[in-house]
Amino acid sequence: MGMREDVLVIRRLNDDLRQKGQDGRVLMTQGIQALPQEVIQKVIDAVKAFDDFTPDNDPHGEHDFGSVRIGENAIFWKIDYYDRSMEAGSPDPADPEVTTRVLTIMLADEY
Template identity: 55%
Template sequence: MDIDSPDKSARIRALNDSFRRTFVGGVVHITAGVEALCPEVRAEILERVRTFERFTHENDPHDEHDLGSFVIGNSSFLWKIDYYDREMKHGSEDPDDPEKTTRVLTIMLSEEY
C-alpha cells in the first residue's frame, strides 16, 4: 500500500483523534511553560486539546489530525502528535499500526516550539 494512501491517513487520523480526545493509547507530555501555569488554565488547555476540531487543509495538509493551536487569554498554545517505535528509540515506520507505534502528544506554549 502506498504510504500516503487515503486509507492509511484515515487510520492514522482515527488513532490520533482517539488518543487526543481520551489521552489513552500513548504518552502525553506538557512542557515546563504549561506546567508553570495555574491548575485552572492547565485544565482549560487539556480540554481545548481534547475538543480541538478546527482542522483545515492549511494546518492539516495530510489530514491526520496531528497538530493544532489555539489561544487562551494572551497566550498561544500548540499541541503535536509524534510517532515513535514501541521502544521510543526511533520514529515509527508504520504510524497506522498501534502495535508498532507509540504516540507522543506534546502540549506547549507556542513560544516553546
C-alpha cells in the first residue's frame, strides 16, 4: 500500500525545513542555547543529516521527529504545524500557504 499523497508532501516540506531551513522557523530551547557554540553547530548538523526514520519513530511517515546524540547530550527535534497567525494548529499541514512549520531542537530532558 503506497503512502498518501498529502503525507509525501508533508514529508518533503518537513525535510526542506530540517535540512535547508526553508519555509518555516527553527527554534532552539534554552538548554541547547546554553551549550558551547561548537556543540550547537554539531547539533544543527546532526539534525540536518538525520535520516534514521523507522515505523517506531515515524509512524505517520511525516519525518516530524527524531533524536540524535552529541557527546553526553541526547537531543530531540520535532516539527509542529501552525496556522499562519501562529495561534492555532494548521488546517492543512500539506498546504504551505496556510501552514507555518516550526522545528524545535531541545535537550531530551527538556521534552
